[in-house]
Amino acid sequence: MLLPRFSYHQPASVAEALEVLGQHGDQAAIIAGGTDLLVNMKHGKLAPRHLVGLEGIDGLEEIGADNGSLVVGPRLTASALAASGELSGAAQALALGAASLGSPQVRNRATVGGNVCTARPAADMCVPLLVLGAKALLAGPDGPRELPLDEFFLGPGQTAKKPGELLTGLSLPRPAEGSGAGYEKLGLRKALEIALVNVAAAIWLEPDGKTIKQAKVALGAVAPVPMLSPGAEAALTGQTAGEEAFAQAAEAAATDAKPISDHRGSAQYRREVVQVLTRRALGQAWQAALGQ
């Protein structure tokens, strides 16, 4: 349970960071809050000799605007996101997810970049980011690139990020009028708990305030990666918002889910709960979109 030895680097720019990463190859790891990395190092699952902290680089700890999108800095903590005034409308999903992560102490350390790069199936910030259609902004030796988040997650703890690449931001569409988000998390206790099932939903309404222009539902802990439910989206688009549509979407989400049974819960139960939580998250998103 001892932390292995490592040296610490604090580059002042993205370019410098890429250089350090390039130099040390798989001996290097980026550290943000350390709430995943250090735990894994203590358990002996990882033993990087070089830790690269990004706190010396400007601009990674803010929400910026970039024609039509919001760019969420990877070093923003769950506490900061939970309290952020900029995450309105559908983007509120991220704030809700962030608020339900861990405990106050963990939220003060845990960053959104770390949450995304750790890529756990139940990650509280990843599931909301999916319904927002977030893209991962990556910088690497071959230049920058963008990747939709649902293509970024490959498996538990596995992402499409190449060695030597750095997550520099997450881009989301600007919050739109008439949009809202909902988030539901089921666990065995009320804090410090990895979800047994978590569901995020976002709804964008037509100006009539009734018709669903677009809606997305994302599911956590029911597949090897946080996943979008295409069935739910299809069941909602163009429909009149309300219990009936939500119930159908919930059923579709339960069909899309691919849960397994483990000592924390059976697949069958998880599927049942997906349905309930989807219905509720959509209801919540609808109320929020209506400004209630």
Place this chain on the structure above:
Amino acid sequence: MQDKTQEKTKTQVLTREENELARRLRTADKPLTVAGTSIGRRDDPLKVTGKLKYGADYSAEGFLFGKILRSPHAHALIKSINVKKAQELEGVAAVLTAEDLPGRNGFGAIIPDQPVICGDKVRFVGDGVALVAAETETIAHQALKLIEVEYEPLPGIFDPRDAMAEDAPKIHEGGNILSDDKMVKGDVDAGFAEADVILERTYQVPFLEHAYLEPDTTMAIPQPDGVMLIEGPMQAPFTTRRNVAPVLGVPINQVRVRQIHMGGGFGGKEDSPIDLSCRAAVLAQATGRPVKITLEREEVTIQTAKRHPMIMELKVGVKKDGTLTAFQGVIYDEQGAYASLGPKIPPAGGSHVHAMVMMPGPYEIPNVKVDAYLLYTNHPYGGAMRGFGAPQVHIAHEQMMDELAAELGITAVDIREKNAFRLGSQTATGQVLSQSVGLRETLESCADRFKWDERLAATGWVDQAHTKRRGVGVAMGWYRTSIGTNGDGCGAAVHLHEDGSVLLYSGITEMGQGAFTVLPQICAEELGIMPEDVRLVKPDTDLVPESGPTVGSRSTTLMGNAIILAARQVKESLMDTASMMLMVPTERLDAKGRKIYDRENPDKSLDFAAVAARAMAAGKRMIGQGWWTPPVPSLDGHTGQGSPYHVYTYSTHMVQVVVDVETGEVELEDYVAAFDVGKAINPKALEGQIEGGVAMGLGYALMEEVVLVEGVTQNPSLQGYLVPTMLDVPDIQPVILEVTNELGPYGAKGIGEMPNIPATPAIINAIAQASNGRVRRLPADPERIFWAIKEAGGPPQD
């Protein structure tokens, strides 16, 4: 605190032996000034400023780090073991196997059936097969990896019922049935014939981990004179000493055990320090150097004792009006790999017998039969955990009471009122409850404070969408003070100094329960001084008298009595001296607030310190010694009849919950817990025990379980083993009642364990009342509640 409770004490009938003991304790009839007040806990300032040192904070300069190589198999023969490479690693001071041991290769709180180092066979995943001492923790870890062990796996037993089969593999030489106990009163067949309703139910509870905050630590420090000094957080320094000595092959007086402040124990630090101390001591002896072993969290979960899992089969008969006629029970009590605190110490010690005695609950039942089997398996072992067998059986009988009430169409409170113990009741062991029986009072006060009738009437749907239902639950409980063995004596010493200051010597340990505050309070009360005048000498087997272990909710009561008796001896010197100084007969003298005064003329007084100085100068006795043994317990080995424990604490809990019937989630809204504690020596500290206990019972109800697959713990860290957080615990309102215990200090009874016992079934009952979902296999996590509701055909529809 309530006047009507005083009434009850007058009609108590003590046996001759009890009367004699009570007479020894009786104090002059004067109002208490120090006992009964909520003074602050002595360790609080140190804790909140971070100054208090826990085991891991002690410097390990010059120490070797000890580590244990653990078996990955649940049941296997050890074919060979090669430690050569580990020994050759630089920085390794010793690698020990069974062959290297100097003395007895076995330890245990009751019987020494657990090897210090396994020689021929391992019996659970986590059994120790080799010990390493190295200069650094890292080297010790590396050395473990270099030890080569060849195992021949054996079939394992993972269900206690399988252990009873004729052809089951034998885990220990003597077979798998460690204890087979019976309790028979009246004639159950006749009782069932009288019943209008008979229900049969099976309830099941899993292994539980204490999850104390501080992982175990032990330091073994060889002294220049050959004595082995053991230091560490522990609940039972004397039991530890009793084990380390034979393992080292030395007499008991060559081992000195010093307790350091504990970061939580809950019964778990009764036997894990025995284990670690024996192992650290053999390493220290082999190397001649001090050795420190600190467990990692995962090791604590895998290796140390747990709460026993039980499968409990009940068959209970009841008349239409709610009167119980017969109770039949079977307990499959899973001991796991080693005996620990499970087996019987005659007549009624050990957790197994305690569970059997408590099984029918605090109810008058004319016909009772319980068969209780204590069974070895290849799982971790069951030990003591806050309630010692009682929490498990309460979960069974308290659910059964609710199931019977529902069947009869009466309320959960009605059926309890009908059958609850009162003064003079006869228990299932035939014991007549001769004094201090406040069970019914707790039910009454709890229902009053909780507003049971109103709340019961208001249960039902919370929301229009019918997703959540509100419900209420009740459970009662009883718990012994003392441990039911013949040797439950407890010693104390009081040293008075010429300036009036006092040293109090007690072997009772502090683990957060407040002993180091309450015991000086009792001493100060008896001497008529202030608590701050009494300094407590911390448990150290070289300094303090044998006090027994800090378990069984016995400390305040048994040690309190010993302190009163010790203080009386020096008080006699003081009174004699004051009598001469004031020219007033001793019978008229009293002491209070650092004054010794004439009761008939209180202005005539002397400073306590002045009298102490004079007494010292006159060569009076300045040292008092007290020894208290509770009334001799009895329990017939064949019929389970007798008086196993001399007095009981009683309690009723009520809780209001909201169940999400679509997901099975539970929210606790309100909680009232009432206790008859005899006398609250420090009401604030007592409330702390109540709140912590309820939180613990909540964990048992809703989330806690050590998950084992083929003997392998699946959730050894606190990420997987969930305990309640602050957000899960509701506001808890304690109600304290005082029905005097004639055999306790100022009337006190034990309270350490009681609070968590009824909490679990109260919550489970509330869930069932709200949702129809009755979970008979704990924990009642959302999924189990979800399926239980489905199985019941859905929630109530009204």
